[in-house]
Amino acid sequence: xKEVEQDPGPFNVPEGATVAFNCTYSNSASxxxxxxxxxxxKEPKLLMSVYSSGNEDGRFTAQLNRxxxxxxxxxxxxxxxxxxxxxxxxxxxxxxxxxVFGKGTRLSVIA
Amino acid sequence: ETGVTQTPRHLVMGMTNKKSLKCEQxxxxxxxxxxxxxxxKPLELMFVYNFKEQTENNSVPSRFxxxxxxxxxxxxxxxxxxxxxxxxxxxxxxxxxxxxxGVSNEQFFGPGTRLTVL
Numbered sequence: 001x002k003e004v005e006q007d008p009g010p011f012n013v014p015e016g017a018t019v020a021f022n023c024t025y026s027n028s029a030s031x032x033x034x035x036x037x038x039x040x041x042k043e044p045k046l047l048m049s050v051y052s053s054g055n056e057d058g059r060f061t062a063q064l065n066r067x068x069x070x071x072x073x074x075x076x077x078x079x080x081x082x083x084x085x086x087x088x089x090x091x092x093x094x095x096x097x098x099x100v101f102g103k104g105t106r107l108s109v110i111a
Numbered sequence: 112e113t114g115v116t117q118t119p120r121h122l123v124m125g126m127t128n129k130k131s132l133k134c135e136q137x138x139x140x141x142x143x144x145x146x147x148x149x150x151x152k153p154l155e156l157m158f159v160y161n162f163k164e165q166t167e168n169n170s171v172p173s174r175f176x177x178x179x180x181x182x183x184x185x186x187x188x189x190x191x192x193x194x195x196x197x198x199x200x201x202x203x204x205x206x207x208x209x210x211x212x213g214v215s216n217e218q219f220f221g222p223g224t225r226l227t228v229l
Contacts, residue, residue: 004153032216034217042222043201043220043221043222043223044154044201044220045220046217046218046219049217087153087154091216098144098156098159098167098208099156099216099218100153100156101153101154102153103151103152103153104153
């Protein structure tokens with residue numbers, strides 16, 4: 001099983017749609033979880049950290065399910081500017097282990 | 112601007128050339144990273160430096176040689192590369208590489224150097 005696994009997509013959705021991405025991770029001792037966004041030919045940028053209690057930032061909601069070892073990202077009322085690749089990032093293990101990136105899920109929001 | 116700069120932004124080199132990639136961060140961070148991003152592959156961590164000390168070498172071939180003279184600068188020296196080394200090389204920094212309570216280990220990325228090896 002890969003350390004961090006994501007559905008590569010692409011997800012093609014109309015403007016205003018709600019879209020959800022899931023990501024699974026293999027190490028049950030993982031402690032830190034993030035969603036990064038990467039635009040075409042640009043560097044990744046942090047979208048949001050994922051906390052145990054779940055967190056929301058405007059149209060974006062992130063959730064963590066430790067029992068099933070997955071995190072999710074929900075985007076409501078999609079905008080054209082949301083088109084990007086969304087990277088699931090996990091700190092594998094409980095120590096000072098580096099972050100491991102998933103391959104990313106590509107989202108295209110269509111007018 | 113993320114506070115992390117990389118030069119050059121594009122590089123084309125032959126297999127016998129020697130070149131260096133440079134990364135500089137203006138965020139006061141103590142940890143710096145080199146990643147490789149190839150087409151259709153996830154970001155691959157190459158090296159980690161924490162307080163100028165290398166803490167991670169992810170089985171990277173010796174034709175890639177990192178150098179970290181201080182906490183703000185990171186270099187990647189390249190020599191006798193192969194065509195399969197063509198990729199986007201991203202530098203990142205974070206406050207610390209350690210997992211400390213109350214300290215974010217969010218990584219800030221530079222724009223990357225797109226390397227083509229002929």
